[in-house]
Amino acid sequence: MTAHQHHDHHAHPHAASEDHDEVTEYHLLEQAIRELLIESGVLTAADIQRQIENQESRTPALGSRIVARAWSDAEFRRKLVESPTATVAALGIDMSNTPELRVLENTETLHHVVVCTLCSCYPRMILGVPPAWYKSREYRARVVHEPRAVLKEFGLGLPGNVEVRVVDSTADLRYLVLPMRPAGTESLGEEDLARLVGRDAMIGTGIARNPDA
Amino acid sequence: MYAPGDRVRVDSRWQSGHCRTPYYLKGRVGVVVSAVGIYRNPERLAYHKPGLPPRRLYRVRFRQEDIWVNYTDGGFDTVEADLFEHWLLPVAEELTS
Amino acid sequence: MAAAEGSQEAPRGVHDLGGLPLGPIDRHEHARTLYEMRVDAMLMLLTNPSCGAFKVDALRRAIEGYTRSEYEDLPYYDRWIKAIRGLLIEQGVLTDEQIEARVAAIRARQTPSGDAHVRAW
Numbered sequence: 562m563t564a565h566q567h568h569d570h571h572a573h574p575h576a577a578s579e580d581h582d583e584v585t586e587y588h589l590l591e592q593a594i595r596e597l598l599i600e601s602g603v604l605t606a607a608d609i610q611r612q613i614e615n616q617e618s619r620t621p622a623l624g625s626r627i628v629a630r631a632w633s634d635a636e637f638r639r640k641l642v643e644s645p646t647a648t649v650a651a652l653g654i655d656m657s658n659t660p661e662l663r664v665l666e667n668t669e670t671l672h673h674v675v676v677c678t679l680c681s682c683y684p685r686m687i688l689g690v691p692p693a694w695y696k697s698r699e700y701r702a703r704v705v706h707e708p709r710a711v712l713k714e715f716g717l718g719l720p721g722n723v724e725v726r727v728v729d730s731t732a733d734l735r736y737l738v739l740p741m742r743p744a745g746t747e748s749l750g751e752e753d754l755a756r757l758v759g760r761d762a763m764i765g766t767g768i769a770r771n772p773d774a
Numbered sequence: 775m776y777a778p779g780d781r782v783r784v785d786s787r788w789q790s791g792h793c794r795t796p797y798y799l800k801g802r803v804g805v806v807v808s809a810v811g812i813y814r815n816p817e818r819l820a821y822h823k824p825g826l827p828p829r830r831l832y833r834v835r836f837r838q839e840d841i842w843v844n845y846t847d848g849g850f851d852t853v854e855a856d857l858f859e860h861w862l863l864p865v866a867e868e869l870t871s
Numbered sequence: 872m873a874a875a876e877g878s879q880e881a882p883r884g885v886h887d888l889g890g891l892p893l894g895p896i897d898r899h900e901h902a903r904t905l906y907e908m909r910v911d912a913m914l915m916l917l918t919n920p921s922c923g924a925f926k927v928d929a930l931r932r933a934i935e936g937y938t939r940s941e942y943e944d945l946p947y948y949d950r951w952i953k954a955i956r957g958l959l960i961e962q963g964v965l966t967d968e969q970i971e972a973r974v975a976a977i978r979a980r981q982t983p984s985g986d987a988h989v990r991a992w
Contacts, residue, residue, distance in 0.1 A: 584981075586974075587949040588906050590956060593973035595909065597965050603924065604916050612912035658919055670850075678796050678889035680931055681947075690911065694898045696947055702891040705798065706838075709847045714896055724850035729889065731794045732831050732856035733813055788881030792932040798889040820932035822925060822962065842890070 619689040621760035629754035632742045659686040660733045674765030675736045682730040715766040740769045780806045781865040792820035795861040804836035830859040885942040910948045925958045
């Protein structure tokens with residue numbers, strides 16, 4: 562069995578370095594295909610580098626900013642929910658050649674959690690690449706039929722009067738959860754609000770943090 | 775063509791090749807939330823075909839209690855999925871459940 | 872809890888996982904390796920309309936065609952690069968012979984200590 566996912570028990574300090582793990586047949590395959598595609602003019606090395614940098618620049622911090630602004634600015638929130646892709650693009654986030662975005666608003670009686678049971682569709686243009694657990698067979702299988710048990714694994718318990726709505730990304734839409742604003746944050750500015758919003762709160766396997774936490 | 779509020783049943787037919795209608799929803803009855811738009815058919819795009827004419831995509835919501843036997847977690851819980859029109863069948867309004 | 876039987880008329884695809892009674896979710900996270908970033912970038916570029924080698928739907932279709940063992944045991948990005956290989960051949964962008972020859976050449980370029988780590992096909 563190959564796989565860095567299975568070998569790593571501590572985080573690598575910086576991802577963009579050469580692998581020092583075992584070189585597998587798939588690493589060789591990737592290199593071979595990359596070389597051939599560059600030689601035949603399908604791609605350039607610069608294209609690949611630029612794409613890697615573009616993707617690495619997308620992190621949950623983008624989503625946190627969007628959420629914080631939506632909490633602070635009712636008009637922005639309205640536009641965001643009505644025309645998410647255009648509203649996000651107006652913030653300067655490149656939304657070209659990305660699937661359409663939709664925003665799911667959590668309320669006191671409605672909690673959304675996003676999945677792609679069929680593969681691993683995820684709002685990458687906003688949150689970056691998904692964590693391994695989101696792509697795992699276990700998450701994809703279980704969140705859709707026992708969401709509350711899965712949320713408990715993530716440390717989140719919700720009362721029975723809340724509707725837990727699992728949103729399965731089966732087509733070309735990508736979903737971003739807009740979590741509820743925690744109580745006691747009325748005096749916080751957007752930067753401080755953004756710090757309360759972690760990635761999992763925007764997937765739905767978590768909620769926003771309290772300011773004192 | 776469906777409108778928000780229409781009850782629909784997901785076709786339970788078997789179809790070879792690429793399909794974005796999940797197994798767990800086949801045969802289930804839900805409610806149309808919204809018409810999402812029209813999109814090229816992924817079942818054909820998967821084979822390098824144009825996937826035209828584009829098909830209507832609908833957001834459909836299902837009660838968990840209507841999908842799974844013995845779903846006891848939360849009586850209001852739901853699942854939503856984006857499903858193509860050619861996988862949906864109309865359901866007449868029923869006076870009794 | 873599985874869906875009621877009798878309402879579905881065919882077995883699931885290997886990828887069609889909703890409702891299966893699987894186990895605990897491994898929440899360990901690792902930083903992406905360069906290999907993973909490269910495979911990801913390659914897919915994004917190949918499926919971008921400016922290149923248009925194939926659609927992402929084709930990648931999904933290719934992976935859905937794996938055996939259960941391949942689907943479950945191959946790491947995520949290995950599934951992708953294997954599928955990319957097949958699709959590039961399908962679309963006549965590269966040939967199987969070209970790819971094989973290049974893999975062999977790269978393997979031959981490895982330092983002796985590198986060779987010892989390379990797993991054979």
